Amino acid sequence: MSEQSIKVQLPDGSVREVARGTTPFDIAMSISPRLAAAVVVARVRPLAVPAPAGETAADEAAEAQTEAGMYSSAGETGERLVDLSAPLTEDVALELLKENDEAALKVVRHSAAHVMATAILELFPETKLGHGPATDAGFFYDVYRETPFSETDLAAIEAKMAEVVARDEKFVREHEPREKGLEEYRQHGDFMKVHFIERFTKPGEEISLYKNGNFTDFCRGPHVPSTGRVKAFKVTSVAGAYWLGDEKNQQLQRVYGTAFFNAKDLEQHFKRLEEIKARDHRVLGKQLDLFSIQEVAGAGLIFWHPKGGLIRKTMEDWMRDECIRRGYEMVFTPHIMRRELWKISGHEGFYSQNMYPPMELDDAEYRLKPMNCPGHILIYKNSPKSYRDLPQRYAELGNVYRYERSGTMHGLLRVRGFTQDDAHIFCTPEQIESEIAACVEFADEVLKAFGFAEFKVELSTWDPKDQKSYVGSAEHWETAVGSLKKVLDAKGIPYREIPGEAAFYGPKIDIKLVDVLGRLWQLSTVQFDFNLPQRFELEYTGEDGEKHRPVMVHRALFGSVERFFGVLIEHYAGAFPLWLAPVQVGIVPISEKHVEYAAAVKAKLEAAGLRVELDSRNEKMNAKIREFTMQKVPFVLVMGDKEAASEAVSVRTRGKGDEGSVPLTAFVERAKALVASRGTTL
RNA sequence: GCCGAUGUAGCUCAGCUGGUAGAGCAACUGAUUCGUAAUCAGUAGGUCAGCGGUUCAAAUCCGCUCAUCGGCUCCA
Structure with missing residues (x-):
């Protein structure tokens, strides 16, 4: 092997000998242009260092550092993410990360944060930048500006970002002497960047900068090849955040956004957010009449309504019994x-x-x-x-x-x-x-x-x-x-x-x-x-x-x-398992003439220890079923002439629907057994 | 506590640049007596979070307070 060549090991174990200075992108191209187009970022591990023995603290350290705002750092294995354009200078194991990789997604989000910073500075040049890391749900950039950003500003930022993406500016990594960088940032009054450079680099070192178009940011990287690779993003909100997380410090504006590989994933993300919102205990607590918090009484003080109280009693009874046992x-x-x-x-x-x-x-x-x-x-x-x-x-x-x-x-x-x-x-x-x-x-x-x-x-x-x-x-x-x-x-x-x-x-x-x-x-x-x-x-x-x-x-x-x-x-989205459900069985008589039989059924179920609600209102059967369903009642028993004649009930199970008529005694046994086993499925 | 947003009927929400509050659902009354997710009609319901201010006039503009929401910080 000559001085001029290095070994690159691919995930399949094959080793290529390439010229020193070859980039991951070159290697991707040599494998297939399609691959080169799909690759986001590269992961390298020097071959001189032995392979890791599984998940280690290094991952978490790297994670923590990313969260703290600086970028992927080498763990003890030396494994790290690098730009596709980064020349390889030693023997490495190389992994080309495509658009299906968690780590690659973080890189996209981090690049999206740069795109956002670009947009913010174009629209509001007086803004000072803090840091802009990727997070589990997206990214943010902490910035300082006298006037708070409004909803309209956020929309403008998002629109400007689309322009930056359309310009498809290359992310270029550059180096310059630390003192030069510090001087430039000082002159611009970029107190936060000055702090980061002082904290993360040592005197005499070179600092790394990433440029796209006219925007430059002190940053460790890596980034996607160009802004055009930030394909699906959204600016979501803005909130206050303290400089360096200390409430004694200056309050910054933290502009949040999220980014994905494609529009479909982005849409999926917002669907998930809606799902979470539908499960929100504050929303369900109101809908299911479980508890309330009242302004006259004061913040942070809970009123347990009868249904919430019943669940609480069930929880507490269980706990007391277990403690005593x-x-x-x-x-x-x-x-x-x-x-x-x-x-x-x-x-x-x-x-x-x-x-x-x-x-x-x-x-x-x-x-x-x-x-x-x-x-x-x-x-x-x-x-x-x-x-x-x-x-x-x-x-x-x-x-x-x-x-x-x-x-x-x-x-x-x-x-x-x-x-x-x-x-x-x-x-x-x-x-x-x-x-x-x-x-x-x-x-x-x-x-x-x-x-x-x-x-x-x-x-x-x-x-x-x-x-x-x-x-x-x-x-x-x-x-x-x-x-x-x-x-x-x-x-x-x-x-x-x-x-x-x-x-x-x-x-x-x-x-x-x-x-x-x-x-x-x-x-x-x-x-x-x-x-x-x-x-x-x-x-x-x-x-x-x-x-x-x-x-x-x-x-x-x-x-x-x-x-x-x-x-x-x-956890249950309000659909509690039978043993915890405040109302376990809802009874729906088909018409008024079945109320008498329904009342008899109710008495029998209660005698068996079940919590039952009979809807004897002058309403259509469907309306009653709908209400019990929306209240997430586990079992709804419908009864008309047929059931009354044979001591039966027609069972409608939550999540399953109409299961047809069964003898009342059979239903009682089924429900009792389920309560006793504290089963989570009906 | 800090930054930003929000607060209209029991619930979900509408109410443009100030002219004196509205819908759907729920509730109540009546009709309807129905086979697996909303029957029809009518009635009633609001200190527009609270207090103060500007104005001939405030749900709407301003200030303060309270509460909620998204974050920060803090924590079970």
Whole structure:
């Protein structure tokens, strides 16, 4: 092999020897011009580096960096995306990414962000650019401009983008000395670009710039070959965003857009958004009359209507039974407690911002509880405990109130008053791992029982650099994190460790569930606490007759009953499984003369423990069926002369339609069995 | 909390550049008595989110407050 040639390995394993400086585009062309036209970007991996052993942290690091605004970076394998026009200078494994590849889509979106920036600067030259990364749903560009962009401005930007795309300007990568770039950006008052160059490059380095037409942007790339390759896009919205994510900083305008390989995918995307909207628990909550939030009462406070209340009762009954079955004891603790208590617990110091201000009662100050733990601790402390009593597992469906800033509330998912299915386990250090393991198993069962099959686990640990936000010694934190890890490892549960996300009193295992649309929701949490036992000087008498300090596990599995319910609504799109459905059976008498028989059927179904609604209004049968259907009632029973004569019902099953007449007793058995099995399909 | 948008009947929404509020569905009344997603007719229903201002006149223009929505930040 000569100095002038390099080896390029293609995905099929074949190796080509080409001249040094050959571009991925050249190689695509040499394979087929059709391929060259379809390729978006190239992925290369130096052959000098051994192949990766599967998915690694490098992917996530690269991901995080892309999110942070800079572009695809080399992981530890050296694998990276490059422009099709980038000359290859070493032996590489080369992959040509076409329009069916996730990574290629991100590149298209990133290029779309440049196209948008081009358009914005042409229309509003005074605008200063921040960063413009691709996201999971599209892209955005953070920009600074005195006047906010209006709807009309967004439309104009989108129209201008179409022009930029039509011009089909080549994306050209250029390099220039860092100092030169800095100087130019400084002169233009581009404070954000100056910041990025200073942060992402080192003195003496060259910086990379991407140009298309008259537009230049400091950017790592890669990009699609030309603006014409951004074929399907839309500017969607604009919102405020803080410079560098810090609310003390300048507020920027974040212009959002999305882009796809083709118009069909774009259309599909908006269809999906509509689908999500139709599942929105706030919309369904209204349509199905499940809950409300009322302006006179205040933001973030939930009113559970009868039907929502019934579902809640079903959820809670299930939870209580399961807790008791697993050796928990149900307790109840007050909603307001004296301020002193919150001082002892550390909430005054570490959680005050989330608590409502104290209220004066007689000569004392009281505060509304944001957590249930201190209450449970007082119960523990109320009588001496022996090692024989441990573990003590106290469970409560406790109502807590937390102050949330006004712009943060969101239906049932982010509220100011909510109910935690909270429990605190007091145990010996030897018991801690089995208790945590049992909690993780319990959480798994809860999610499965409610129809969630998939979830992701995160281990939130402290940030040793930010010790003022946490209580306890480094040693404590290490042992606590160690035991959580040990449990997860022993169970073979994959998890992601996230430093800086722990509660102030200890590390935690968070379980995020994935709903039918693939969205992630934070619900269950299992937390280790070595702090509160110490603060409250909890003790138990050991086998040795000496006093020992118990350790404590906090755990909430629904997390918040409100949030869990919200997620449940969206997961099922309001079509709850039979055991949860507030109305399980709707009865439709065909005409008024069948109401008597219908009432008798209703009585029998209710006697069998089913929740039934009889529509005896003077309405047409079809109208009644329609209403039950729209209310997503699992079973609608239609009955006329035929049914009345033979003690039968005509069954209409949600999602299936008319299933014909069956004997009433047969239907009762079917429904009862389905409720008992908590089946999710009818 | 911050940026932007929005707030009209129970619900979904219309109401142009200021001239004093409208539809469909729901509700109620009556007729109809019906075989698997809307029978017909009539009646009633609104402090136009709240407060203040400009004006001869405000749902409409301005200010403040509250709430909601999309984000940011923060979080169960």
